[in-house]
Amino acid sequence: MSGGTVHIVGAGLAGLSAAVAMVGRGRKVVVHELARHAGGRCRSYFEPALELTIDNGNHLLLSGNASALAFLEKIGGRHLLDEPQHAEFNFFDLESRERWILRPNDGPVPWWIFAKDRRVPGTRAFDYVRLGSLLNAAPCETVTEKIDPTTTLYKRLMEPVLLAALNCDPKEGSAQLAAAVVRETLGRGGKACRPLFARNGLGPALVDPALSLITEKGGELRFDHSLRAIEWSDARAWALQFADGTIELGRDDQVVIAAPAWVARTLIPELRAPTEYRSIFNAHFAFPSPQSLPKITGVVNATTEWLFAFNNRLSVTVSAADRFNEADREPLARRIWSEVSAIAGIDAELPRWQIVKERRATFAATPAQNALRPRAETRWKNLFLAGDWTATGLPATIEGAIRSGETAAKLALAA
Incomplete structure (x- = not known):
């Protein structure tokens, strides 16, 4: 050396x-x-309460994450990720029981916003165009100072996506950081938004x-x-x-x-x-995923924010979760399981479960x-x-x- x-x-x-x-x-x-x-x-790690090996947190990689993919190629782990052919994101509204799929087209020209069956129900193409104002944000501006938080598009797409990306309420979150996320994913087209899943963790x-x-x-x-x-x-x-x-x-x-x-x-x-930091909690349930359940589902009007379907378990992620830091674990697990049952179409008692709370998961964005x-x-x-x-x-x-x-x-x- x-x-x-x-x-x-x-x-x-x-x-x-x-x-x-x-x-x-x-x-x-x-x-x-x-x-x-x-x-x-x-x-x-192996979690005795579940009798399963789980991830410490449910993290999502996207096909546009260039540094992460280069790292995986270098260490020889790229083949351990499953990648769908196209970008599709399933959503479920627990209040209305409505389901929809966001389907951006592969190329950088976003013609998908003009296709009603590809965008969020109740939105118009112009709603997506207005998101461009986020891209010229000043360092001091928050997300909702750049985009309207009262719109259907915000409530059904931007709020859950940016809440997960920033791990803080978008109303207090940095518009510049939100713009960076949009610019590197949706801004580059569906080809940069394909979700990557680590099949073995x-x-x-x-x-x-x-x-x-x-x-x-x-x-x-x-x-x-x-x-x-x-x-x-x-x-x-x-x-x-x-x-x-x-x-x-x-x-x-x-x-x-x-x-x-x-x-x-x-x-x-x-x-x-x-x-300053914000917490995240993940709720894991030792229950095999129904075959019809998508690998990831965004959820609105619920405590559950993202539902991940693994072969041998169902896992839920809740971001900016400081409000749950002192919550009793079993009532919280039962509440989450009732939501998961509705989303996945399951009729079963609460299975073996574990809740993992990370109090300082990320800095406050x-x-x-x-x-x-x-x-x-x-x-x-x-x-x-x-x-x-x-x-x-x-x-x-x-x-x-x-x-x-x-x-x-x-x-x-x-x-």
Whole structure:
């Protein structure tokens, strides 16, 4: 190996992305992870309450997520994703019991908005054209300052989509971040909106192959390895203090902090970073999915927001879920199951279930918090940042996390 060692702190997707980008490029890479496993919020594990292996969260990849797909190709996990031939999104209104399918055409010219059977019921083509105002949003503007929240299109499409993408109420959410989501997906046509499903879970597709590649290329993984502090000198990080000892850094060594924002703020002096977070909860039910049920269904007028149909379970995601942080679990599970039963056409008692609450799932994607996101470069010459909370231009998504790791790796390699 030539050059110094790159120490990556954090083995979530941002840290793994940075490591994958640097191994095999003449640099020794060491990944330090506080937990005993990799993947962060995007891991798979065995859940005893369900007697099933599940994903920590229900994350959706789209065919337009260029960085995520390039990462999958590099680690050899692309074949583990199923991809439909065309973009189709099923929706269900629990109040009216109405179903519909949003079907954007493949090309970038959105002729589908003129086809009544392809757009949201009760909407007109002009409603979609008016969404263009979102694309010229100022940094201080929220979503509903750019698009009308009283319209059918907002209530039946934009609100559930942007609530999931931003993980905060679009009324407080950054219009610029919402525009970035629209620009990279619907704005590029249905070909960029095809949903990708990890048939065996996100861990086997995104995490396990990355770990294998890192070790095969000579990288080192250190789990249960807690970074306590960083020592500084001459505008550089010069030592990393771990629970089991201190690593002194050579002149050519570099550090990538790919830990959560609240951890990074304890390690780096005067770091400007988001300070507010929003929760997500996922409800999992050990019940085989009916064959007629789509793999993903958006739900309006319900607690359930997105229903994911896996072979051996049904899973529900609720975003911006702070209001449920203290809710009793079993009544919540029963409420969700009653909604799932109506959506899926199931007549069955509550099966084995588990609710997973992530209280600090993402930073709050408001204009004020978005303005606090730091760039990958820092004032410390040998220290860089990665994470979906850094200034990726996207909300806190898999695509943003992987993109941030790529950016940090490029800067470290260039340095």
